[in-house]
Amino acid sequence: MPFSFSFSSESLGAALPVWSVIPFLGLLVSMAVMPLAAPKFWHDHFGKVSALWGFLAFAPLVVLYGGQALGSFLDMIINEYLPFIILLGALYAISGGILITGNQRGTPGSNTVMLLIGTLLASFMGTTGAAMLLIRPLIRANAHRQNRTLVVIFFIFLVANIGGALTPFGDPPLFLGFLSGVPFFWTFRLLPHMFLAAGALLLVYYLLDRRIFKSEECAEGKGPLRAGQAGQKPFRVRGAQNFVFLLVAIGALIAAGQMSLGRVSFLGAQRDVSEILRDIVVFLMALCSMLFTAREIRDENGFTWFPLKEVAVIFAGLFVSMTPLLDILQAGAAGHFGFLMRVVNRPSHYFWAAGTLSSFLDNAPAYLAFFKAALGSFYAGMGGRRAAALLIMQHPAYLEAVSAGSVFFGAFTYIGNAPNFMVRSIAEESGVEMPGFLGYMLKFSLLILLPLFILETLIFFSY
């Protein structure tokens, strides 16, 4: 069959069968189940698992629908996956070049301040970047504490997830929204949502940890260092030039959204020239960070590309396998998931539906799925960016709900967001007792996050 590239994903979405989403579900289930059921196998073979599901999504549809399906996959890879990985990699490289040293005293008060700083940083250097920057100093500061679990759990809640709600830099779902036409500063609309969530969590943390701290007896010789005490190292930030690289990268993102330099065709997929320039600048900033940061800083940070490689490999499979689902959702009522738009039809529904999916199946695909569902629901068959602009103008609460749900619920389980597992891994390696998958949910998420999210719904999405 001769292939001709076409990007009418709306017509393709209306024609795609339900079974075309099975590989996507297969990969999501693999991501959810295999780290728990077969962690060693998953650790050794996750790349093959991801590639298999990606292939199963790609091959049958290209055979059945030819160039139209191929075009849709290429569009996803070139316009969504590549910029996503470039940004994630850049943030990872840049934040890995910043080192915080000094043996601060880990008390309920200082930990709360550190969590607050991390929460604020997360929106500007990414949840992964902020988490990698602060988790080791936080664990070091609390080395004398008997209970270090609580602070790491709240670190996952706040720094690895909720703190990233304000900008497309903050959390991968929001960057995917940015790539689909959501303006850079639009996500600042989530400030009240984040303020409530972060404020409440910081307060709960402080009260809980203060109680624990009082009951703890610091071991002899391991007690917190006090000012002037021998061995105390002052607080110090090294690799500060990386903040400049970060600012330039943020500037490139903002500028690309304001410029119109025309479009070019690459492998049949259309790309804005401004977006290509943005990706080049972001990549160059990562390169500068690697070149102009002392090796010792990265060594002390325990910097390794391995976690990023893992995310890049898994997300390659994820992006390819979710392409059919997104096409079907964008087709709205004409697609096989038209019923979804009839059932999920209020902002609160979107908040909980996107959130539930984010909790158990990673928040980036969850965001895209419900973002496209919202677009398909109101503007079926319309082009992505135009539909996104109309959604923002006419029904912003839906996008707020999808954004907040995807970002906030990422904290609900270890598998909700990529930094969660990195933080857990570093904490466990450092000897912090972390709860298992169910323990995390039962002891912390259900007791602390669930009431908070109900409160968020009542205040912001109860219409």
Place this chain on the structure above:
Amino acid sequence: MDGVPKIERILFATRLGEMAFNSLETLFVLKAAGLREIVLCHIIPREDVGFVPFGGYLRKEAERLRQEAGIKFEDWRQAISGAGIESRIVIEVGAPVQDVAGIALREQADLLVIGRGGRIGPLAGSHTLGILRRCRVPVLVHRYLARFEAEGEIAVKENRLVFEKPLLAADWSPASDRALSFLVSMAGAVEKAGVVHVIDEKALLGPDLENTRQQLLTRLRQRYCDTIERAGMKAEAHIAAGQPAREIIETARSIGAGMIIAGATGKEKPEGPALGSVSHRLCEISEFPVLLVPAIDAR
């Protein structure tokens, strides 16, 4: 020249590869030079047990690898103890390249021994070079069996008597002086040492090459050989010309040396450890164990 260092404690960092124990055994002769303790070190790569995608940390797997290394090390400790040397074990999860240099400092090791036990390929791979670039204490890059190419033939060299006859590569630099001190500290284990200097291009193009050669030979004897002989070892001086790393290796072959000692004279970073192009190249292509001594003792 700095005060004569002592090799009292060695950090033997190993990935538990083939022939690693054979490499370890070659160090026992340093007891005659004052060696008191060998710290056996194995870093379990963090990537083997951590960062399970959307999972976390493979605690059981880390424990299994720790036990595996521990059992092997306990076995080795018997042999070390039999040689009258004390030993300790350090097994950690971390980054093998980045962490080894830090552990050497932390353990106050006088010498770090690294290298693979495999039989083929160059002496040092990216792993070894990564450690060398970071390390601030003397490092012996060791391989028990090394395959090399000479005169178009592939040969295998067994590096068993490493310390008997070392060859010092000298270039009058502070790092060379430091390497000389280190050689002197091994006096009890060394019978005879060679010293080689490779003439640079300018001298080769000079008007009286033979006179220059004789002058360099005299200088080499006065500055290096006399010190070696005063420490109770025999010494012989050699002058070579050509590509430095190749000529040093060629001299080592011709005198039947057991190892090459050189100063780490890299200039890439004045304030930190560095690896010069000659020492880098020596580690890459030499079939001999290479002992690199930094100009400044970071301890």
